[in-house]
Amino acid sequence: MIEKILLAVSGLGHAEEMLKNLKEIPSIGQAKVTVLHVVPSQATSAGMTTKLEEGDKIIANAVEYLGLDPSRTVTMLRQGEPKDVVCQVADEVDADLIIMGSRGLKRLQAILSNSVSQYVFQLSSRPMLLVKDDIYVKKINxxxxxxxxxxxxxxxxxxxxxxxxxxxxxxxxxxxxxxxxxxxxxxxxxxxxxxxxxxxxxxxxxxxxxxxxxxxxxxxxxxxxxxxxxxxxxxxxxxxxxxxxxxxxxxxxxxxxxxxxxxxxxxxxxxxxxxxxxxxxxx
Missing domain, CATH: 3.40.50.620 (HUPs)
Known part of the structure; x- marks a missing residue:
């Protein structure tokens, strides 16, 4: 039932921990994983180059931390508005589950701060696993x-x-x-x-x-x-x-x-x- 997972990363955090725990479950261990990092538009080409290089490192660190099987893993570095790109990629890979980190912002605060996770949930019909920055991720039991x-x-x-x-x-x-x-x-x-x-x-x-x-x-x-x-x-x-x-x-x-x-x-x-x-x- 969960064969394709989209992991949106912004730097090593609880979302990666969550996926690592999920991958220990036999029913989900062989799922294909797409690791996505989105770089918003930058004011200068030099700024974009720097952010793209940082993005490459973020993806590489996530893949190394998770110990993912290269034959069942796709990495994507995209440019654009993060909330739009995450939804687009979820459709592209036909994800059964989206995993994202979340700052846990309250309603109006989420709108004013352009909360990516909140908007993705609003715009996507796919199951979404949110992992807040301030929680402790445990083994799933x-x-x-x-x-x-x-x-x-x-x-x-x-x-x-x-x-x-x-x-x-x-x-x-x-x-x-x-x-x-x-x-x-x-x-x-x-x-x-x-x-x-x-x-x-x-x-x-x-x-x-x-x-x-x-x-x-x-x-x-x-x-x-x-x-x-x-x-x-x-x-x-x-x-x-x-x-x-x-x-x-x-x-x-x-x-x-x-x-x-x-x-x-x-x-x-x-x-x-x-x-x-x-x-x-x-x-």
Whole structure:
């Protein structure tokens, strides 16, 4: 399911660490990797030459650090607007997953500072793994999926099971946040969770693939609760679905309302204390 990965690099950082951990997972170990560095336009030709030379070094350092198989690795040094180029290259290589570093800027701040990761997520329909500068990247063992039964959540579930089925001792955590939830909050016994109409199908799918599963439920503001639960459960990777609500005519424009409004994915991207994989269903 993840056969082609696009890694956008700007210098050795947590995105490279994340990919190194992912490559240790058997189901993803043989994936083809494109390592991309984008050099923005410079005022002078001398400045561009310098930046291109720096870019070559950044790519070489990333490839050396990751120990990538040359036969399954492509390196690209491109010029242009980073957020546009990343989207273009993702389409060129038909990436199943984009991995990028993120400064974790808040909504309006992300717009004003021209946040590359935020815009790429807005403009691309491909799953995107964001790794903030201020988090600790751990070996992947426990994956939380924010699950509400939506198509986007189901896509995340399939990605999580794809990774976990080959991880010895791997664990899936299904987190269900419901504003109208009544009764027990916190971890729910699997037998009880199997009776929940939202969680039952996900649990059955995980069982079919032999993946150990735990369930936690909560009520309140979804973004805050998802971040809290992921920290309480010490997860190594958080997966969140983000339905694309833009009409097809507006696919080429950034959804400013989502950027400065109450976007769940944006809140989690900024506040989660672990790497976040955002997946979008396109209508």
């Amino acid at each position: 426990r994956i939380m999926v924010a699950y509400d039964g939506s198509d986007a959540a189901k896509q995340c579930l399939q990605l999580a099971l794809f990774l976990l089925r080959d991880i010895k001792g791997g664990q899936l955590v299904l987190a269900y946040v419901n504003k109208n939830l009544s009764g027990k909050q916190g971890e729910v016994a699997l037998a009880a969770a199997e009776k929940d109409p939202v969680l039952a199908g996900a649990i059955a799918e995980a069982k079919k693939q032999g993946v150990q599963t735990r369930c936690v439920t909560s009520m309140g503001k979804p973004g805050e609760e998802i971040c809290r639960l992921s920290e309480d459960m010490s997860v190594d990777l958080l997966m969140l679905g983000s339905p694309d609500r833009r009409p097809s005519v507006a696919k080429s424009f950034v959804d400013i309302d989502r950027l400065i409004g109450s976007s769940l994915s944006d809140y989690v991207r900024v506040n989660a204390t672990c790497p976040v994989l955002l997946a979008r269903t396109v209508g």
